Amino acid sequence: MALSGIQIYKMLPQTNCKECGFPTCLAFAMKLAAKQVELAACPYVSEESKAKLAESATPPIRLVTLKSDGFEVKAGNEVVLFRHEKTFYNKPGIFIKVRADASPEEIKAQVTAAGAYTTNYVGLELFLDGFAVEASGDAQAFASAVQAVRGASHKPLILISRDPAVMAAGLDALDGEVPLVYAADPGNWEAMADLAKQHKAALAVSASTLEELADLTEKIKAKGVEDLVLDPDSQSLSSSVVQQTQIRRLALKKNFKALGYPSIAFPTDEASAAQAIAKYAGFIVLDHFAPELAYPLLVLRQNIYTDPQKPIQVQPGLYEINNPKAEDPLLVTTNFSITYFSVANEVEGSGLPAWLMVADAEGMSVLTAWAAGKFDAERIAKAVKTFNVADKVSRKRIVIPGHVAVLSGELEGELPGWEIRVGPREAVDLPSFMKQAL
Amino acid sequence: MPIEFVKDKWPGKVRSITIGATAADGGTRSTTVTVGGEKSLPFMHSDSEIPYRPVVAVEIKDRFPEDWSALLAETWGEVMKDPAEWAKAAEGVGADMIVLALSATDKDGAPTTPAGAVAAVKSVLAATGLPLAVFGPGQAELDNALLVAVAEATKGERLVLGLCEDKNYRTIVATAMANDHLVSARTPMDVNLAKQLNILISDMGFPLERILMDPTTGALGYGIEYGFSAMERLRLAALQGDNMTQLPMIVTPGFEAWKTKESKVGSGVPESWGDWKERSINWETLTAVALLEAGADILVLRHPESVRRVKAAIADLMAPVELA
Secondary structure: OOOOHHHHHHHOOOOOOOOOOOOOHHHHHHHHHOOOOOHHHOOOOOHHHHHHHHHHHOOOOOOEEEEEOOEEEEEOOOOOOOHHHOOOOOOOEEEEEEEOOOOHHHHHHHHHHHHHOEEEEOOEEEEOOEEEEEOOOOHHHHHHHHHHHHHHOOOOEEEEOOOHHHHHHHHHOOOOOEOEEEEEOOOOHHHHHHHHHHHOOEEEEEOOOHHHHHHHHHHHHHOOOOOEEEEOOOOOHHHHHHHHHHHHHHHHHHOOHHHOOOEEEOOOOHHHHHHHHHOOOOEEEEOOOOHHHHHHHHHHHHHHOOOOOOOOEOOOEEEEEOOOOOOOOEEEEEOEHHHHHHHHHHHHHHOOOEEEEEEOOOOOOHHHHHHOOOOOHHHHHHHHHHOOHHHHOOOOEEEEOHHHHHHHHHHHHHOOOOEEEEOOOOHHHHHHHHHHHO | OOOOOOOOOOOOOOOEEEEOOOHHHOOOOOOOEEEEOOOOOOOOOOOOOOOOOOEEEEEEEOOOOOOOOHHHHHHHHHHHHOHHHHHHHHHHOOOOEEEEEOOOEOOOOOEOOHHHHHHHHHHHHHHOOOOEEEEOOOOHHHHHHHHHHHHHHOOOOOOEEEEEEOOEOHHHHHHHHHOOOEEEEEOOOOHHHHHHHHHHHHHOOOOHHHEEEEOOOOEOOEEHHHHHHHHHHHHHHHHOOOHHHOOOEEEOHHHHHHOOHHHHOOOOOOHHHOOHHHHHHHHHHHHHHHHHHHOOOEEEEOOHHHHHHHHHHHHHHOOOOOOO
């Protein structure tokens, strides 16, 4: 279990020597408790304390980082089973499978398209994390395929083969990066562990039961390879939920180190890909690249991994879209980022100039904010005054979202002399509304 | 090494609720649907037996919905002009139950009448033996007028009537009580609001055994994280023993996903969104699967291909698990 700063302080020398870079042992202890520094910064800590602290200081789910030239993908370090308890931290890396038996031209085309893929969601650029190169059984072909992928993208790699000789050829084709070796299993683990150690790679461990998996990780760890990734080899959606949940429960509730690692999933369809995001995968390998699946999966990942304490917000204010003039229409919405971008994108796409007033609704969507009393006539009227809207627009007319049509009457009271118009409920209907009704 | 798995034992249990009544129970349905009964988090077979699988309902309208995506119009075709034919087609693509959403106006723009609503409901009941939910157009006065007439004309069928919301639930609950129906109670993504509405409804003397709760979910990309967490928290509260949250959850990923731009619009969107049809189906399917993981008992969908995929996922999620 994680220790508090005070508990850690009691195990430190308590000499305030400052050699760790902090003014006092207590300050250092607090930083240790927050996992912001390493114990190694203290030169005088006793061996006994070191052992105890090392045990408690290691996160229950180890952080595994894959690296390549200019890119990093992290998994692990999660601390909760449910996102509302705190948040999920490291978004699962999404990798696209590349088959080594494809021609170099095919590999190049596939990797170029997926590697360059980005899509915008509420102002965020979302992209895929890397590639998983699957060997066909031939070492030379594997090395060539890895090189072909590297010729088209610098993103991190997962190398897939159960044959240590083939894996060695693939690893030799890479230089100065941390790929994920997939996979060690009960038959090949010693050779795979040696390879991972030699190449400083992370190592995926595959077994058909969690017990076998735990046996393997302990044996491999004893050989000195610690950046491990679990492959529970789930055969159904139900066994995947149960196994992934057990892995996380054991790590978080029992501090069970043998399964205290992130996991990898190989979804076979849309549903299993969605489940991998919702239920705890650290790395996800998709069978192929298709934007119509990549886009919704990247959005789902973004949604599930959004910190519930910090809804993504935009700054309240009066936004100009398509260079509005004083006589152009005035619309109002909330400062929840998804809401703002839905509305702004529609108005922008319509080509029609408009003023978009974003009221401070504490980062909630229109309906949620209205239900919570954060988007009412008073707040809208206040925003009109705060942002000096009357100085910018010549027509005293404001369009409110259709979902809060009920606010019309009150708003007339709050904004005497203004015409209140009810717009559509959904942003997607704004362009036609603006063309026809404004 | 032997592992001592972490098995959650909860004091609470979700109520089992049966929708639809066969002739033996005073209705005319050839099948009924039972949901709920969970004693564990979703699909945690290692903690407890999962008594009933989540079910898929298909949403149909009493008349052709002009505002639905062209993709839905294309896939359902002519049947969308006739709720009875549409219900049959929905049964044909694997629906476990039907949700008939009444429109505010008829095809000529006149307000939907109670007689019109009753005729539509009766035609659907005659066309399919599946259990049925009937939702009003979402305008309080009209909802009440239509649902009371429907409830009275279908006494004993154990329909689900909706939507009950905090501002308008009394009339719907009263008529459901008088005519042996169930209700769906909708609240906006909040554990306490959901609980509060269930209390208000049960305070009228309506049995909790006849309430489904709709926590509102948002679509993928449009706030699903709020719905997802509200549902997880509601289910945790139920398992921890909170009587007023021990109700099965009905969610509407079809409605949510198909109002997004990603599903509605095929042209003038970023190339990175990919193929329109496949993207739309993915949008609905991913929304539904995420909600399944959060504890949904009834998923109301719109596209036949989403129905197929979500049903396949449910079947796989119900497959027995050998943990060790």
